[in-house]
Amino acid sequence: MPLKLLPALLLVLPAVLGLTTDAQASSERGRNYFAAIAVNANDGTYGYSFDYRTRDGAEDRARRECRIRQTESGCRGIVWVRNGCAAVSVRRRADGSLSRITWGIGDSREVARRRANDECGARCRILSLVCTAR
Secondary structure: OOOOHHHHHHHHHHHHOOOOOHHHHHHHHOOOOEEEEEEEOOOOOEEEEEEEOOHHHHHHHHHHHHHHHOOOOOEEEEEEEEOOEEEEEEEEOOOOOEEEEEEEEEOOHHHHHHHHHHHHOOOOEEEEEEEOOO
């Protein structure tokens, strides 16, 4: 094999074998992933998204998902996160509408859940929790 082909072969061989190079792994670590949650306070419906490349994309998808489920208009973005987890905690009225909406973000599901519930207080429950792949 000519020595000129050796560098090209060393670059292509890992991909052919399904291996990642240091440069590929570094690129993956450097990516940002976005997640979002949208909620309708009038009827308690929600939508979420995760692993979007942009904040706008994640927020748009969450609002679209919320609108699909809603029985009354009113979906709005509540929280978004980059490379982490987000949770929304709510307190419901007797008619099903929401009297309190709070959110929390964190590096893990547990942290996001705790922050959302701590902020909301008594008689609240997690409505939605979402994490990115990082």
